[in-house]
Amino acid sequence: MTVDPNAATQSFPPRPPAPSGPNAARYLVPALVAAAVAVGLGAYGKVHDPEGTAFNLAGFSSTSAVKSWLATTAFGFALVQVVSALMVYGKLPGPGWSAKLHRWSGRIAFLVAVPVAVHCLYAFGYQTYDSRVMWHSLLGCFVFGVFSAKMLLLRWDRLPGWLLPVVGGLVFTALTIVWLTSALWFFRNFGVTT
Amino acid sequence: MKRTGPLFTLLAGLLLALFMLSLNATTGTKPASTSQADSPADKVSPSPAPTASKASPSPSPSATPSPSPTRVSAPNADYAGRTDDDSSAVSVSLRDGRAIAYFCDGRDKESWLKGDVGADGSMKLTGDGGSVLNGTLKGGSLRGTVDIEGGHYAFTADKAVKPSGLYRATATVRNAEVDGGWIVLSTGEQVGILKRDGKPAPAPRIDPETGAVTIDGQRLTARPVTP
Incomplete structure (x- = not known):
């Protein structure tokens, strides 16, 4: 927790990919874990019988409303992620604690998104009955896979400079589409309700 | 050098997911849930209604x-x-x-x-x-x-033989998103709800032959719904 994970990649020139040896594992392990997480979530959602229902939180009219607000919270923190990442990389002027902001907004966004995903997979499963639902299911599984890869990649210094921004950008893009196809759709159809 | 912070993040997410899943599994089987308004259906036998016992073989x-x-x-x-x-x-x-x-x-x-x-x-x-x-x-x-x-x-x-069945019409009328659903019964009766920007209200009648319906002065066509 003492070192800023993103700044480290800046201070070294990107090294050419190592020809062989343990370095390959740096990329292979995150990629395999990402694939396993995404496929695993999708397979669980497809195979198990959707329960159609799950517990609700007090104070909300429906689980869909709870999920929409949680998802919107996650999306809000994801926007903070983009801004704070630009600060860390020096593309935007930012305070000294922008790296800390990036880390913690990311953690919160992730932890807020997890219950939503659990409910989706438990109650509805992986569905493809129209294109909105299909993209939501697909990218919903994808986003947690890529996020896992990002977390595992962060453990290493001296990655190619473009790698973390690209992977982080994928996470953000996927999350945005997942949000557009669910929470925004819910608010448009059912009103901005609790 | 290896950092452990990201691993803890992943681990925390995993634990949270397992916790939520166990919560779901336990509330789902409880016959009388204590807190919820929309208490889950008894998932073991989907027909606790007094009338439906013989006709639904789970x-x-x-x-x-x-x-x-x-x-x-x-x-x-x-x-x-x-x-x-x-x-x-x-x-x-x-x-x-x-x-x-x-x-x-x-x-x-x-x-x-x-x-x-x-x-x-x-x-x-x-x-x-x-x-x-x-x-x-x-x-x-x-x-x-x-x-x-x-x-x-x-x-x-x-x-159901046409024109009975289910119909839907969605459109934008006077800056409001309207979404209407109708069930036309074999008796000719209609049961429908029209939502304006998500607010439900009884729906006006549709012409079952053509699906034509007038909503807030605008003429729309409700179409038969298929999967």
Whole structure:
């Protein structure tokens, strides 16, 4: 927790990919874990019988409303992620604690998104009955896979400079589409309700 | 150098997910949930209603083990009928092993539900807000239950011949998103809800022959719904 994970990649020139040896594992392990997480979530959602229902939180009219607000919270923190990442990389002027902001907004966004995903997979499963639902299911599984890869990649210094921004950008893009196809759709159809 | 922070983040997410999952699993089986308004349907036997006991041979277990690609689908047809308590209408449209259903009380409670139909004519359709329809085809009619917003409704829907069935119209009228759903019963009765920007209200009648309906001065066409 003492070192800023993103700044480290800046201070070294990107090294050419190592020809062989343990370095390959740096990329292979995150990629395999990402694939396993995404496929695993999708397979669980497809195979198990959707329960159609799950517990609700007090104070909300429906689980869909709870999920929409949680998802919107996650999306809000994801926007903070983009801004704070630009600060860390020096593309935007930012305070000294922008790296800390990036880390913690990311953690919160992730932890807020997890219950939503659990409910989706438990109650509805992986569905493809129209294109909105299909993209939501697909990218919903994808986003947690890529996020896992990002977390595992962060453990290493001296990655190619473009790698973390690209992977982080994928996470953000996927999350945005997942949000557009669910929470925004819910608010448009059912009103901005609790 | 290896950092452990990101690993803890992942681990925390995993633990949270497992915690939520166990919470779901336990609340789902409890017969009387303590806190919720929309208490979950008893998932072991989908027909605790007094009337529905003999007609529904528990559809969920039979639907589970058949994701096989070579399934024989139930014949294409539409069904429409009322709930046993006569408060609401249910209509289901079957096409190529898929089904879409509309539950509507004509005032403020409605749900569109979708799902697959098993080879044995059983179906479990799910909709927004956790609504669930369990049904079984038998002869020319569909018998089942709908759980929606804490209510439990048994229903019987007979095969519907045009113009009876389910209809939907969506449009933007005077800057409001209108979304109407109708069930036209074989008696000619109509049960429908029209939502303006998400606010439900009783729907005006449609012309069952053409689907024409006038909403807030604008003429729209409600179309038959298929999966």
